[in-house]
Amino acid sequence: xxxxxxxxxxxxxxxxVDLIDNARNRVSLTINSELxxxxxxxxxxxxxxxxxxxxxxxxxxxxxELSNELIERYGSGFNKRNLQSFIKFYAVYQDVxxxxxxxxxxAWSHIRQLxxxxxxxxxxxxxxMCIHEHWSVRTLQGRIESMLFExxxxxxxxxxxxxxxxxxxxxxxxxxxxxxxRDPYFLDFLGLHDTYSEKDLESAILFNLQNFITEMxxxxxxxxxxxxxxxxxxxxxxxxxxxxxGLNRLIAIDxxxxxxxxxxxxxxxxxxxxxxxxxxxxxxxxxxxxxxxxEKSPEQINYLQLDNDENIKVSEYLTKLPExxxxxxxxxxxxxxxxxxVNN
Amino acid sequence: MxxxxxxxxxxxxxxxVDLIDNARNKVALAVNSELxxxxxxxxxxxxxxxxxxxxxxxxxxxxxELxxxxxxxxxxxxxxxxxxxxxxxNELYTDIQIVYSxxxxxTWTHIRQLxxxxxxxxxxxxxxMCIHERWSVRTLQGRIEKHAF
Numbered sequence: 141x142x143x144x145x146x147x148x149x150x151x152x153x154x155x156x157v158d159l160i161d162n163a164r165n166r167v168s169l170t171i172n173s174e175l176x177x178x179x180x181x182x183x184x185x186x187x188x189x190x191x192x193x194x195x196x197x198x199x200x201x202x203x204x205e206l207s208n209e210l211i212e213r214y215g216s217g218f219n220k221r222n223l224q225s226f227i228k229f230y231a232v233y234q235d236v237x238x239x240x241x242x243x244x245x246x247a248w249s250h251i252r253q254l255x256x257x258x259x260x261x262x263x264x265x266x267x268x269m270c271i272h273e274h275w276s277v278r279t280l281q282g283r284i285e286s287m288l289f290e291x292x293x294x295x296x297x298x299x300x301x302x303x304x305x306x307x308x309x310x311x312x313x314x315x316x317x318x319x320x321x322r323d324p325y326f327l328d329f330l331g332l333h334d335t336y337s338e339k340d341l342e343s344a345i346l347f348n349l350q351n352f353i354t355e356m357x358x359x360x361x362x363x364x365x366x367x368x369x370x371x372x373x374x375x376x377x378x379x380x381x382x383x384x385x386g387l388n389r390l391i392a393i394d395x396x397x398x399x400x401x402x403x404x405x406x407x408x409x410x411x412x413x414x415x416x417x418x419x420x421x422x423x424x425x426x427x428x429x430x431x432x433x434x435e436k437s438p439e440q441i442n443y444l445q446l447d448n449d450e451n452i453k454v455s456e457y458l459t460k461l462p463e464x465x466x467x468x469x470x471x472x473x474x475x476x477x478x479x480x481x482v483n484n
Numbered sequence: 485m486x487x488x489x490x491x492x493x494x495x496x497x498x499x500x501v502d503l504i505d506n507a508r509n510k511v512a513l514a515v516n517s518e519l520x521x522x523x524x525x526x527x528x529x530x531x532x533x534x535x536x537x538x539x540x541x542x543x544x545x546x547x548x549e550l551x552x553x554x555x556x557x558x559x560x561x562x563x564x565x566x567x568x569x570x571x572x573x574n575e576l577y578t579d580i581q582i583v584y585s586x587x588x589x590x591t592w593t594h595i596r597q598l599x600x601x602x603x604x605x606x607x608x609x610x611x612x613m614c615i616h617e618r619w620s621v622r623t624l625q626g627r628i629e630k631h632a633f
Contacts, residue, residue, distance in 0.1 A: 166518055170511065206496070213504075
């Protein structure tokens, strides 16, 4: 009797999970295609408007001004680069019928990559690969960089080349509703700029870290978690952003779920430069960065600052900022807690 | 630099704002109606399962278990209380045709309030008011408390 009951509950759970997953899939498809269609229509409107006007710099001006207005109303999904992508998208797909096929099958994040492939055949090749192999955007970028198309075109056995590449990809992550729901364009569109999934290990660690750092005293004022910034048309996220009252400067924290790598330093410098130009008030000192790596190594905890800032001596900020040892403890604790939440 | 205030540019901005608002509305409707149907279907699965079993505390037990499993898998939205709402929703409207028409007119947040009005006539009154007077959930709660019916 008992066993039968457990089995029944299991079946019930499975069929409910099925219902939910199907509904999520349908919703993510609907939203994606609505979003893409919207972008195409915006591109069309702007294109037609530009054609009506003969002034050479008109297009550039209008994109900048529209972008300002739209960002104010709807968020950063309408930055200049993206508006230009809408225009390009319309220029590449003027045929509404082809458009509908593309909309139904690809996410905007895919399309944004694909429209800049100038060679029509090459573009079509990648579109088909994305559709049939369910490539994620990252996979698509990787394949374009590895010149899969060119290798296929010059190969005597084009099919074998593709098959080999697909084998490599088998184990890589494919696109799923979960990924879609975290897509920043998607969230902007729904007006959910700051939502994040607690099921995500990284988000869970950040959540715990945020709490720990805030608990360290009143010096740290929390500003943002996973603050989205756009540099050169690429989306980046600053994991945690604090203001340190004693040091009178912003502190950006980047969490990495592996060992320290030199590239992380470059990325943090990019963030710091962006913060300096966009967020720093004139009476504040220059921002500093803190890179936290989950895997132990000498550079596991790394403070970073741009240029040489004469206002502060290294020893001074080391006395005001939490010691590396304490940070390391907090980081380990945050990871352990997050693992518990996620695995449970 | 030309200002957007010129009538021409302003029209362009307005028509784009219009496009965006329409798309957002359409999506909100689609998501909402998908959600409502999903909740009803989950309620139905649970009710069917409970009917197969005649132990008195069985329903309570599986709602608790499901809530734990689903919250782990999907996060918020599957609290015990909410799953209980799904079950109640399905009990109240066993005819899926009614659900089809409700789901395009009311949000789940409305429905969640309405299903606990036991008197059928009274419930129907509030449903019609929500649909035709476009009551927000807050208005609905206020009116129920003040006995608008």
